[in-house]
Amino acid sequence: MHPIQLFDPTSCTYTYLLADPATRQAVIIDPVDGQLERDLALLEREGLTLKWTLETHAHADHITSAARLVELTGAHSGAPAACEVGTAAVQLRDGDTLDFGRERLRVLHTPGHTAGSVCYLWQPRQAGAPAQLFTGDTLLIDGCGRTDFQSGDAGQLYDSITQKLFTLADDTRVWPGHDYEGRTHSNVGHERAHNARLAGRTRAEFVALMLALNLPHPRRIDEALPANRRSGLHQMAxxxxxxxxxxxxxxxxxxxxxxxxxxxxxxxxxxxxxxxxxxxxxxxxxxxxxxxxxxxxxxxxxxxxxxxxxxxxxxxxxxxxxxxxxxxxxxxxxxxxxxxxxxxxxxxxxxxxxxxxxxxxxxxxxxxxxxxxxxxxxxx
Ligand SMILES: N[C@@H](CCC(=O)N[C@@H](CS)C(=O)NCC(=O)O)C(=O)O
Ligand SMILES: [Fe+2]
Structure with a gap:
């Protein structure tokens, strides 16, 4: 009961495809526009019906293919309510659930990287299967999303991660929205104990560290943000x-x-x-x-x-x-x-x-x- 992890090398973005084996209904999380053909071919090859296309936040570094997936597959689009994606069919709030076949995802509102950011938690029905957590840019492997633009807030990010994610079971698998070093997944126990930005740090120490990062802005931010607020319909903007x-x-x-x-x-x-x-x-x-x-x-x-x-x-x-x-x-x-x-x-x-x-x-x-x-x- 594993999600399929897909990678966009241009932006180092992970896209996830989750499916219910019984009904073949599927969900895609954070699809990337340049990978549309790949994703459609995969759905076809796996015999899947796309039920949902979901965003973890309004991305600053790449453009979503959500609108095109909706048009081509009949899927419904969902985006976090506070991300101002007016074109999404469903505005998602903390605690909302999304069904695909007999499986269910739960929305966790985890502000910090952006005010609207969410994670998706999947507890597969299969007995003994660990929970699967899709963290977007809230929690990365041995890192976390930056908090210096787009309504980011380091204090909120600390609270989201420590109170909402690190309280999940140790074996909860962590599937990040990006990895810039080729790592694929982790788990909550490992990140709680070893994450370089969070482990052993107080809230104040974490905020100070995040303030001092001084990262360059993502190259495509000016183009990506307005496009993603329209589910990727940038060509017509x-x-x-x-x-x-x-x-x-x-x-x-x-x-x-x-x-x-x-x-x-x-x-x-x-x-x-x-x-x-x-x-x-x-x-x-x-x-x-x-x-x-x-x-x-x-x-x-x-x-x-x-x-x-x-x-x-x-x-x-x-x-x-x-x-x-x-x-x-x-x-x-x-x-x-x-x-x-x-x-x-x-x-x-x-x-x-x-x-x-x-x-x-x-x-x-x-x-x-x-x-x-x-x-x-x-x-x-
Ligand atoms: N170099 C990348 C930007 C990468 C970046 O800023 N990524 C964001 C996620 S959208 C982040 O939070 N990175 C965390 C980090 O680098 O620690 C680009 O130009 O697109
Ligand atoms: Fe991001």
Missing amino acids: GAPLAPDEHGVRAAVGYAGDMSPATAWAWVQAGRAALVDVRTDAEREWVGFVPGALAVAWKQWPGMALNPDFDAQMRAAGQGGRPLLLICRSGVRSIAAARRATELGLTAYNVTEGFEGDPDQHAQRGHLGGWRHAGLPWRQN
Whole structure:
């Protein structure tokens, strides 16, 4: 009953995948954006349905893939209530529990590294299995998270670690959010006795030590914090790049991004085919785009799979016809456009999709998406 530990070498971040063997429901903790494909492939290979994507705090050193995991797997996102991640579906508080299959995680609010930081405690159902503690940057192996930015507070960190974590059983396994020296895990008994920053130190001594650390700021903090407060939707944050004379904005991995209005103009002019990559159920529930080809994105575990995605896309893009991909909010269509590009097709992403990204609406003060842009659509 072990979590799967995954490593991002760029930021030295550990991501954890926990699964209930009986139901194959799973939880991911602190996923990293650059590792999205790896994590999706792992879910698929293990036959897991992602139930939750959870954050231990709003990270300063890397960007989460939570929003994309939600879009691609149907998982729910959870973030600590005090971390100001407005896009998370569930705002987590001390003592909250999260179920995945027959297993359960408990949220421990452990302020200090940031005011909102939490740890997740998993007591597996399997008889005799030790508790598993996912400490984020609260407690690291032979160390702890820094407290010099982002509402950090060394005194609070001392209290969180000594009163909430070091009171757990000695054999509670400690799974940190980072390790910069290649160590993988520890346990509570060992850290209580030997942790270089905490063992044998009073609160005042610990606070003095933390104040004197003088670490350089994480390189990506200015980019990472705002992105993580939106579950990683950084590509859409701020002012988008200006479109070229055809209404196309440059993108990485596919032909480009365009607004719903531009997509409609291209379709009217016979320049391209519109491909709706949502599922039938989503279309029936929310609405159809007349004339769009329906090719559901080959979604990942937990949602309808379309094993014919590649073949259907090839047929749609026959003869080099450009394809304009639309989904619900403009995230899944990016993954689909990347795949279509790999197949040798010319694929564009329709930004904000059929319904739009609610956070974009708030930023720009108007409703986005096909449905709100005055373009033709019908109920069914
Ligand atoms: N060098 C890293 C920054 C590493 C860092 O500051 N890590 C934070 C966690 S987000 C920390 O608390 N480190 C504890 C320590 O170095 O003692 C970067 O530029 O991203
Ligand atoms: Fe951190």
